[in-house]
Amino acid sequence: MGITRSSVLCFVIDTTGSMSDDIEEAKRVSFSIIDSRRGTPEEPSDYILVPFNDPDFGPLTRTTNADEFKPRISSLTASGGEDLPEMCLSGLQLALTGAPPYSEIFIFTDAPAKDSYLKSSVLALIEKTHSVVTFMLTNALSARRRRNSGIDDNQGQKFSSRIVSAQNLLYEELAQASGGQAIEVSKGTLPKATDIIIDSTTSALVTVFQATRNAGQSNLTFVVDDTLRNLTAYITGSALTFTLYSPSGKLHL
Structure with a gap:
């Protein structure tokens, strides 16, 4: 119908x-995503970067040129934020308000959200x-932060497990x-997840089924139309054990 929608x-x-x-x-994965879109129908019309720290977040920067955008990502350095939670949802909220509809947003963090009270606002956006x-979520509690908090390694690992479970759920x-x-x-x-991200965000992808499974054994069932091709299952998390069956009961994995 002559209607086009540029991606951001x-x-x-x-x-x-x-x-x-x-x-x-995080920079390398970002560059891989950018390069995978160049010269394709999914090549973005704009690129946006929002860094976040604690207590600061932003500023939002925007450009139409990938070659100008990459150096902005390259210039990011890690410092500050001595306590565990960070301003992740504030950064996401800024991205959602500054980017146009139908944007693709990738978040890299290793910590829970200090500003979880923004959950409803972010969901509405x-x-x-x-x-x-x-x-993209990495370890939520580093050894350095455990030491700074006066928590020994064994206590820190238990505390970390509780934090990861609750905050990753958000x-x-x-x-x-x-x-x-x-x-x-x-x-x-982290590098191994790059292909998953790139494959799962192509325009030809159709999501057949998506679910979050709680701890413990459970069965998940989904229907696949016989016209679909190249069906791929992405199962992410820690300590994964799973079995995949066809409708006939045939064991696939």
């Missing part, structure tokens, strides 16, 4: 000190703008509401 690619990146191990990988939000809810993903990875396996 937005990156919201945690720049607190605990990201010192992650920020270079996601619904209004139809933007897709994907979170990120998972926001991602699922937008049709995006919340991908939990360790700092060392």
Whole structure:
């Protein structure tokens, strides 16, 4: 019908000190996403960057040129933010209000949200703008922060598990509401998630089924039309054990 809609690619990146191990990988993954769209029908019309720290977030920068945009990401450094939670939802809210509808937003963080009270506002913006939000989540509690808090390693690991479970659930809810993903990875396996992100955000992708599973065994069932091709299942999280069956009961994995 002659209707076109240009896409906008937005990156919201945690720049607190605990990201010192992650920020270079966050840059690399961002560059991979940008390069995967160049010269394709999904090439963005604009690029947006929103860094966040604690207590600051922003500013939002925007450009139409990928070659000008990459150096802005490259210039990010990790520092500050001595306590655990960061201003993640404030950064996301700024991105959602500054980007046009139907934008793709990628968030890189290793910490829970200090501003979780913004959840309802962020959900309303996601619904209004139809933007897709994907979170890349690494370890939520670093050894440095445990030491600064006076928590020993064993206590820190238990505390970290509770924090990750509760806070990643918030990120998972926001991602699922937008049709995006919340991908939990360790700092060392962040590079392996790049292909998942790129594959799952192409324009030809149709989401057949998406769900967040709570801890414990459970069965999930979804229907696949016989006209679909190249069906791919993405299962993310920690300590994963799963079995995939066809409707005939045939074991696939």
